[in-house]
Amino acid sequence: ExxxxxxxxxxxxxxxxxxxxxxxxxxxHNTVSWYQQALGQGPQFIFQYYREEENGRGNFPxxxxxxxxxxxxxxxxxNALELDDSALYLCASSLDSAGVRFxxxxxxxxxx
Amino acid sequence: AQSVSQHNHHVILSExxxxxxxxxxxxxxxxxxxxxxxxxxxxxxxxxKYFSGDPLVKGIKGFEAEFIKSKFSFNLRKPSVxxxxxxxxxxxxxxxxxxxxxLTFGSGTQLTVLP
Numbered sequence: 001e002x003x004x005x006x007x008x009x010x011x012x013x014x015x016x017x018x019x020x021x022x023x024x025x026x027x028x029h030n031t032v033s034w035y036q037q038a039l040g041q042g043p044q045f046i047f048q049y050y051r052e053e054e055n056g057r058g059n060f061p062x063x064x065x066x067x068x069x070x071x072x073x074x075x076x077x078x079n080a081l082e083l084d085d086s087a088l089y090l091c092a093s094s095l096d097s098a099g100v101r102f103x104x105x106x107x108x109x110x111x112x
Numbered sequence: 113a114q115s116v117s118q119h120n121h122h123v124i125l126s127e128x129x130x131x132x133x134x135x136x137x138x139x140x141x142x143x144x145x146x147x148x149x150x151x152x153x154x155x156x157x158x159x160x161k162y163f164s165g166d167p168l169v170k171g172i173k174g175f176e177a178e179f180i181k182s183k184f185s186f187n188l189r190k191p192s193v194x195x196x197x198x199x200x201x202x203x204x205x206x207x208x209x210x211x212x213x214x215l216t217f218g219s220g221t222q223l224t225v226l227p
Contacts, residue, residue, distance in 0.1 A: 033215065042116075042202050042217035043156070056214045090156065097213040098144050098206045103156040 004093050004104035012110045018079045021107045023091030025072040031097055032074040034066060035090040037106070043090055049074060050097060078109075086111045114139035114205050118218035125193055126226050133188040133221050135203030145186040146204040146215070147177055156202070162186065173197070195227045 005024045013019050025032050031050045035043035045058035049068035063079040072093070078085060088108050092101035119134040137143065147159040160171025167179040177188045186203060203218040 035215075035217075040220075042118075042204075042219045045214045045216060048214060056211065058214065092156075092215075098208050100146070100158055100161060101215055102158075103148075105155045 004091060004102050006089075006091050006104040006107050008107060009105070010108045010110075012112065013081050014112050015081055015083060017081050017111075018077065019081060019109060021076040021078075021089050021091075021109070023074045023076070023093075023104060025074070025093035026102050029093035029095055029102070030072050031094045032068055032072060033092050033094070033101060034074070034076045035092065036060075036085075037088040037090055039087075046076070048097065055097060081111045083111050085109060113211055113214075114143070114207055114216050116203055116205050116216055116218035118201075118203055118221050120221045121219070122222045122224070124224045124226065127195055128192050129225075131188070131190040131193050131197075131223070133201055133203075133223070135186045135188065135218060137184050137186065137203075137205040137216075139184075139205060139207055142208045144206045144208070145177075145179060146206070147171065147175070147186075147188050148202045148204060148217075149199050150202070150220075151199045159188070159201070193223075193225045195225050197223060198225045199223060 033048040034046040037043040048056040052068045065077045068074045088106045090106045092103045094101045115138045117136045145162040148156045149159045162169045162179045170176045202220045206215045
């Protein structure tokens with residue numbers, strides 16, 4: 001059974017640029033959620049997708065957007081990057097919206 | 113929307129000491145409760161969960177947690193910690209309906225176990 005994978009591992013961008021992060025769900029999982037984890041803090045929920053539709057969103061501006069594909073993999077897009085967007089971005093997959101989340105290793109984004 | 117409070121930011125213990133990490137949440141409806149652990153250099157992994165039934169749940173590596181509904185608490189315990197338990201511990205809550213159907217984390221507790 002393949003776990004959750006994320007790419008890239010690390011990324012450095014400059015302010016104002018755009019970034020796309022990718023996530024492959026664990027086999028058989030149809031729900032994927034994304035989180036931002038700043039240094040020294042707990043993960044903050046960004047949004048969640050169930051069968052290609054967004055079914056939950058946290059307190060993040062519209063420049064954070066996402067997609068879920070028919071194979072249940074997912075993308076997180078962030079436009080107009082700001083310095084405060086520097087963080088570890090985590091993807092998690094699950095069987096439903098209330099169950100156990102299985103997390104990937106994360107993508108470390110640095111915005112200069 | 114729900115919120116989670118973890119009262120201890122950093123806990124330092126010696127090996128064989130007992131551990132209790134506090135977690136309180138605020139949400140009026142039905143919730144699923146979780147403790148996740150992040151070992152140094154590794155990704156978040158599930159330690160234990162509570163969905164329903166017996167409020168005392170057991171997880172991996174000798175950890176357990178007790179759900180006390182009247183106190184909105186889900187404290188994590190271990191009778192005797194080991195050096196390998198050094199990690200960051202996160203309590204999380206997931207509501208069942210509407211905008212609560214998201215996993216909300218506390219700010220985490222860094223546990224350091226001294227050999």
